[in-house]
Amino acid sequence: MIRTHHCNQLRPEHIGQNVTLAGWVDSRRDHGGVIFVDLRDREGLTQIVFNPEKNPKVAARAHGLRTEFVVAVRGEVVPRLPGTENAKLATGAVEVMAAELEVLGPSETPPFPLDDTAVNEDLRLQYRYLDLRRPAMVHNLRARHRFAQATRSYLDRHGFIEIETPILSKSTPEGAREFLVPSRIMPGEFYALAQSPQQYKQLLMVAGLERYFQLAKCFRDEDPRADRITELTQIDLEMSFISQEDIFPLIEGLLQEIFRATMGVEIPAPFDRMPYAEAMNRYGSDKPDRRFVMELHDVSNLFRESAFKVFRATLDAGGVVKAINAKGFASITTGQIEEMTETAKQAGAKGLAFIKVENGEWKSPIVKFFTEAEKAGLTETLGIEEGDLILFGADRWETACTVLGRIRLLVAEKLQLLTGNDSLNFLWVTDFPLLAFSPEDNKWNAVHHPFTRPKAEDLPLLEAGQFDKVRAEAYDVVLNGVEIGGGSIRIHELDLQAKMFGVLGVSEEQQQRLFPHLLKAFSFGAPPHGGIALGVDRLLMAICGTNNIRDVIAFPKNNRGQDLMMGAPAPATARQLKELHLSTRS
Secondary structure, three states, X not given: OOOOOOOXXXXXXXXXXXXEEEEEEEEEEEEOOEEEXXXXXXXXXEEEEEOOOOOHHHHHHHOOOOOOOEEEEEEEEEEOOOOOOOOOOOOOOEXXXXXXXXXXXXXXXXXXXXXXXXOOHHHHHHOHHHHOOOHHHHHHHHHHHHHHHHHHHHHHHXXXXXXXXXXXXXXXXXXXXXXXXXXXXXXXXEEEEOOOOHHHHHHHHHOOOOEEEEEEEXXXXXXXXXXXXXXXEEEEEEEEOOOHHHHHHHHHHHHHHHHHHHHOOOOOOOOEEEEHHHHHHHHOOOOOOOOOOOOOEEOHHHHOXXXXXXXHHHHHOOOEEEEEEEOOOOOOOHHHHHHHHHHHHHOOOOOOEEEEEEOOEEEXXXXXXXXXXHHHHXXXXXXXXXXXXXXXXXXXXXXHHHHHHHHHHHHHHHOOOOOOOXXXXXXXXXXXXXXXXXXXXXXXXXXXXXXXXXXXXXXXXXXXXXXXXXXXXXXXXXXXOEEEEEEEEEOOOHHHHHHHHHHOOOOXXXXXXXXXXXXXXXXXXXXXXXXXXEEHHHHHHHHHOOOOHHHHOOOOOOOOOOEOOOOEOOOOOHXXXXXXXXXXXX
């Protein structure tokens, strides 16, 4: 046995025992010839003492130790001298007096310190096997383990069967861009890496499995962001003979179990629910962060006859005028106004109108166009006081909401409204639009995916071609302004699925080419079914208190989709390309 205990195990009750520890040298200190080493393994630290008066040969060898050397040490557990105890360490009341030392693996000097020092992320990912030695990363991976264990235990108790679905699948137009994989044995043919198990889990419902889940790997060829990555993991589940009212409490219970297992906190349930239209109206987002107030207000009625041409023209064209009150932010700088204006433009606005209330005066180029009645109406609607900053969005309803929603979050960041706020605010957002028109494609697209069921009461609108008014049996679960999961009740009737494909511009010939398996399956008796997918990585970001998704994944790609440790992607050899019947262009 290389070791008898791990490095976070020894306590006063072990005093007098001879033990063997093994791990990495976390630090080495020379106190007048007496060498102190903090020995680290996955579990924690233990202080080792090399005393030349007690064992001169071993102490002499300890002078050659450096950080990250892998060593085994045998010695007696002794109490620390009074006044030298370390209350920050679980092992801080004792130390090991070294009698034997074996270097199991020497180490070069690491390229960065393995502590909380800020390090360039690409360097961390290049040496990820070193980065993972840091206690913070060990903590995150342990949380991921507990997350998975809690998930499997909970779903097993609720009658789910864990079933693996293929990773190599068929390319179908469902949403995100797919990774394509050429086939060697079928020249010119390609697999797609599954961007989700969506069709497979619906087929499992047709197969009569009734309750399926897996911790599914999903692949999406998208540009990585702080909360998005090309390889993601989701808790994927599907159930037969259910409605939304069955899914919501089940998922609330699962999240309670996960947060109990990983953070030791109790989440209150049931979660609040809010229709999509209300979320957009009040917060300018379909994933609202409700940890701070600052709601959007519709002030259209105040400006129907306005002399301010921008507002009047917007309203005459069927748009809206909305506003938020950034209370106490009249001290905003010119640079911050420019930053907010640029944010508004990126969200689709032509500009950003504002009013600063300072020294009892409304300061803005647009105030001269306002009547006293309009100013009084704004004051009452928005609760305007000294020191406030009023920001406007005037456009089509969705654009105006989205613009002010982005500005709302930027204001919260500038005012540090969430600093020190560790609350967990869960919310169900429901009744999403089923379809959205794409001017670029000149066609209707599915907001969720093409298998989402329209609400029963909106089916006449679908038949009448009023696609913009049809709501979906779709729902997202949101945590602190982040979508952590989304799902829907699915279409299970062959004729309704064909109708939906037709609305999306998928011809009968294309339906039979892209989805023959699903349509044929529905002809053999498909049960009503629905489900949800929860983003494991995004949930872990909240659990581990990080805003970087790569901090909760063992071996992630960087923000350019590269694996810097393995050197991927990399060129293929000429032989590999020949076997795949491919060639490349320079």
